[in-house]
Amino acid sequence: MKIELSQLTTEQRNPNSMNLDQMNTMEVLQTINNEDKKVALAVEGVLPQIEIAVEQVCKALNNGGRLFYIGAGTSGRLGVIDASECPPTFMTPSDMVQTIMAGGNDAFFNSVEGTEDLEVQGEKDLKAKDITNKDIVLGITASGRTPYPIGALKYARSLGAYTISLSCNKDSLISEFADCEIEVVVGPEVLTGSTRMKAATAHKMVLNMISTTTMVKLGKVHENLMVDVHASNYKLIERAKRTTMEATNISYEEAEKVLKQTNCEVKPAIVMIEADVTYSKAKEAITYNNGYVRQAIDHFL
Structure with a gap:
């Protein structure tokens, strides 16, 4: 040895x-x-x-x-x-x-x-x-x-x-x-x-x-953003808001509002905004497209 x-x-x-x-x-x-x-x-x-x-x-x-x-x-x-x-x-x-x-x-x-x-x-x-x-x-x-x-x-x-x-x-x-x-x-x-x-x-x-x-x-990233982040504390909740803002070009207040509807899930928030659909429709599209946000958005276009 x-x-x-x-x-x-x-x-x-x-x-x-x-x-x-x-x-x-x-x-x-x-x-x-x-x-x-x-x-x-x-x-x-x-x-x-x-x-x-x-x-x-x-x-x-x-x-x-x-x-x-x-x-x-x-x-x-x-x-x-x-x-x-x-x-x-x-x-x-x-x-x-x-x-x-x-x-x-x-x-x-x-x-x-x-x-x-x-x-x-x-x-x-x-x-x-x-x-x-x-x-x-x-x-x-x-x-x-x-x-x-x-x-x-x-x-x-x-x-x-x-x-x-x-x-x-x-x-x-x-x-x-x-x-x-x-x-x-x-x-x-x-x-x-x-x-x-x-x-x-x-x-x-x-x-x-x-x-x-x-x-x-595996579809857990959109562009270069962490869209599957688990928003479990203040820092991550704020990151979820910033991520949603970056991906959709909306204001802080708008991001905060939509994330309240998604229980702070970023993926459906982005799809809801970009495709102008309800939370349930966004979730369905994300599931159908194996978690990929870009494809979920295209699903409605």
């Missing part, structure tokens, strides 16, 4: 930060910033693989499947962050996008050592979710060799579920158990082996891309 780890790009020393402990504050910041600039380019290099992942996720969710992120440590935490934002941003059911993290929910706040080294635990935790071949499992591991998500992907594959791997090393071990492998090679970290830095940034970017693009394709 020591030989294997020493060969990983994510464990190599970065020649640009060899004197990190002798740099002044600005030099440290500039070094980190310069390395961070490389992350987006690395993600660009795997866009074809991300496209495949998105298409498969869309297909699964449209057919009643679910998306599971699974990882340990920082990788698991990134999954929790992305999955937890889907319900408020896109009004998805809480079980549509989920994260399974080594050590359970407590591991989000406190390190739980050892669990990540158990393949069988990854399988066990995934099995508890009663997954089927309609679901998708995405294993996240910067090193690409963490046993926990590998165990989960092996189990998912045995059931016929589609599997995706997300790592930061070329020819990662976890890729062997994925139908779609995404290997974002960002190079050695500024702080040797600290994959909470560039590797984590890359993984967050990829997860954001997958979830956001999927939701666009």
Whole structure:
């Protein structure tokens, strides 16, 4: 295992930060910033693989499947962050996008050592979710060799579920158990082996891309507006009003009035205004057109 780890790009020393402990504050910041600039380019290099992942996720969710992120440590935490934002941003059911993290929910706040080294635990935790071949499992591991998500992907594959791997090393071990492998090679970290830095940034970017693009394709975005936002607090209620105003070019007062009729649902509010129809007609059109606002409006034109 020591030989294997020493060969990983994510464990190599970065020649640009060899004197990190002798740099002044600005030099440290500039070094980190310069390395961070490389992350987006690395993600660009795997866009074809991300496209495949998105298409498969869309297909699964449209057919009643679910998306599971699974990882340990920082990788698991990134999954929790992305999955937890889907319900408020896109009004998805809480079980549509989920994260399974080594050590359970407590591991989000406190390190739980050892669990990540158990393949069988990854399988066990995934099995508890009663997954089927309609679901998708995405294993996240910067090193690409963490046993926990590998165990989960092996189990998912045995059931016929589609599997995706997300790592930061070329020819990662976890890729062997994925139908779609995404290997974002960002190079050695500024702080040797600290994959909470560039590797984590890359993984967050990829997860954001997958979830956001999927939701666009599921009709939860109109133009570039969050029209399925769950207006559950003051900030989101105000955003719902601004979104309705932006989409329809009406006043704040008019947006407030129509949103009262829709219980703060933005989609029917837009259709009501643009197509000059009742709330019930707007809802029917949205349902008929699979959630797409633009098509729902065209339905009446």
